Amino acid sequence: MKTEIEELLRKKEIKITANRILILELLLNTPHSLSIATIEKALPWADRATIFRTLKTFEKKALLHAVKDDDKPIKYAICSDACEVNYHKIHPHFHCDTCGNTFCLYDYDFRLPKLPDNYTADKYSLVINGICSNCQKHNI
Numbered sequence: 001m002k003t004e005i006e007e008l009l010r011k012k013e014i015k016i017t018a019n020r021i022l023i024l025e026l027l028l029n030t031p032h033s034l035s036i037a038t039i040e041k042a043l044p045w046a047d048r049a050t051i052f053r054t055l056k057t058f059e060k061k062a063l064l065h066a067v068k069d070d071d072k073p074i075k076y077a078i079c080s081d082a083c084e085v086n087y088h089k090i091h092p093h094f095h096c097d098t099c100g101n102t103f104c105l106y107d108y109d110f111r112l113p114k115l116p117d118n119y120t121a122d123k124y125s126l127v128i129n130g131i132c133s134n135c136q137k138h139n140i
């Protein structure tokens with residue numbers, strides 16, 4: 001796993017540090033997006049400023065993206081392989097109303113509907129609310 005992570009950092013031209021490896025490992029091993037506070041809890045020795053800077057660096061290099069669900073604070077998730085610095089593959093997000101986690105639906109394409117004339121879109125996102133597969137299992 002370590003070498004894979006180092007490989008990924010190298011590919012995205014991010015300098016390898018111990019904290020960056022650990023933060024990336026945590027994000028890769030979590031199936032849903034994470035807030036800074038959650039990352040802080042998982043890596044108690046890393047201070048918040050370091051975590052924040054690392055996430056910003058990863059975001060700039062298209063390694064992760066901010067997930068815009070209705071929750072505050074913002075959560076972050078790993079980008080899909082198709083993402084590059086100037087191109088992010090748009091995918092919907094699924095917010096589970098039971099556990100509160102938000103998942104990236106990378107394989108589900110979604111396109112911006114045709115806009116009225118003279119409207120240009122800068123950003124758009126789709127959040128689907130419901131119950132995730134994990135919570136469904138516990139409900140039965």
Ligand SMILES: [Zn+2]
Nearest residue numbers: 096099132135
């Ligand atoms: Zn859930």
Ligand SMILES: [Zn+2]
Nearest residue numbers: 067077093104
């Ligand atoms: Zn996502």
